[in-house]
Amino acid sequence: MALDLPASDATYTYEKLGALEAYDAVLNCDYAFLIYKETERAGGAWRIRIKSSQTTGVVFEPDMIKSNARAAGAQGKPFFTWGAGISPSAGDPRLIEYRIHQTDGKPSAIEIALQMRKADHSADAPKSVKVPWPA
Numbered sequence: 675m676a677l678d679l680p681a682s683d684a685t686y687t688y689e690k691l692g693a694l695e696a697y698d699a700v701l702n703c704d705y706a707f708l709i710y711k712e713t714e715r716a717g718g719a720w721r722i723r724i725k726s727s728q729t730t731g732v733v734f735e736p737d738m739i740k741s742n743a744r745a746a747g748a749q750g751k752p753f754f755t756w757g758a759g760i761s762p763s764a765g766d767p768r769l770i771e772y773r774i775h776q777t778d779g780k781p782s783a784i785e786i787a788l789q790m791r792k793a794d795h796s797a798d799a800p801k802s803v804k805v806p807w808p809a
Contacts (some may be wrong), residue, residue: 677708677725687713691722691784692805698768698790699798703728705770707786709805720808722784724757724772732757732772739774739781739807747779762789767797774807781807 679690692709706727713720722734734756746754752775759770769789775782785804792798 677706677727679708679710680712685715687715689713691808692786692803694786694788694801694803696788696790696798696801699793700791700795705729705788705790707788707803709784709786709803711808722808724784724786729760729770730758734774734784736781743774743776743781744779746774746776752776753785762797765795767791767795769800775804783807 676693676695680688682688689711690708691711694707696705698705704727708725710723710725711720712723721736724732742754753773755771755773757772759772760768762769767789768791769787771787773785773787775785783804783806785802787800787802789800790798
């Protein structure tokens with residue numbers, strides 16, 4: 675169920691950075707995620723996007739991420755989350771988090787952290803993919 679990278683065109687080029695798939699047995703549903711870099715051909719401005727088969731996508735604009743990484747570093751946090759995910763609750767152990775890791779107040783990696791459910795509604799094994807933040 676892997677997601678396809680958008681086709682580069684006259685306006686943008688796309689580069690795959692990572693992908694992750696997981697299965698939720700309660701919903702009998704596959705989740706697929708694709709992390710990619712989108713670069714404007716005119717000017718070279720870029721952003722990171724995460725495309726998801728079952729949840730909303732996420733956009734990481736470099737200036738906003740740099741600012742938040744700096745704040746996370748000042749607070750001693752190894753990462754911060756970005757975008758809409760799913761947090762575990764008493765009746766639902768699912769987790770979907772989009773994490774930006776920081777080193778010395780600068781973004782260093784993007785991680786998708788997942789935990790789906792087994793058929794008995796208990797938490798399945800966690801999965802993640804972590805890719806370096808583009809230089």
